[in-house]
Amino acid sequence: MRAFPITVSAVAAALLLAACDSGGGSGSDTDTGSKNTDSTACRIGEVGLQVGPANAAPAAGDTGDVPVTLTNRGARCTLDGFPGVTLAAGGTSARVAEDKTGRPQKLTLAKGDTASFTLTYVRGKEGDGKSLAANSLKITLPGAGEGQSFKWSYGPVRGKKDAGDPDASVTAFQQAGD
Structure with a gap:
């Protein structure tokens, strides 16, 4: 019982x-x-992006740098990680690797604050199968899915192994301005 x-x-x-x-x-x-730390991530639609002016690579084998400046136009937001950068040519696209010599730092941007990063690339030979004849650059921000595309006018990008593996890298965000 x-x-x-x-x-x-x-x-x-x-x-x-x-x-x-x-x-x-x-x-x-x-x-x-x-x-969910993504709720404070900076969003493409709330920032202004300026690509260049570049220190373009003049000839095949030369290195060029393309600075990108981001200005927050909205509410306070954060950048936590590397920017996403993809180069594209027609139906082919290739993601640019992160520069492993730098570590990303979490940046908080108030309205009007700026941050920057640099895309470094090696120019490829015109018509070479190992070079990506890039004509556009797409940038995404960490924690935000959407991106923004820009015209790429700095020549083909040499591939490490092939056109899908560009000899290029992107630095972490750095605080810019005062």
Whole structure:
């Protein structure tokens, strides 16, 4: 007889605990929100991007630098990581590698604050199968999915192995201005 009341008590306790947890919509929303650092990430639509002026590579084998400046036009936001940069030529695109010599730092930008990064590339030979005849550059920000495309007018980019592996790198964001 004693087994029955203990079993009923255990089941009742389990149901009470489950009932307390099932209405946890606000608790789980709070947890997700506190772990989602992307909510403060800078967004392409809320920043101004300026590509160049570049120190373009004049001939095949030369190195060129393309600075990119970002100005926050919206509410306070953060840049946490490297920018995403993709070079494209027609239907072919290639992601530019991160410069491993620098470490990204988390930057908080108030409205009007600026940050910058540099794309360094090696110019390829015109018509070479190992070079990417890039004509556009797409930039994405860390924590934000959307990107913005710009015209690439600095010549073909040499590939390390082939056109899909550009001999190029992008630095981490740096605070610019005062």
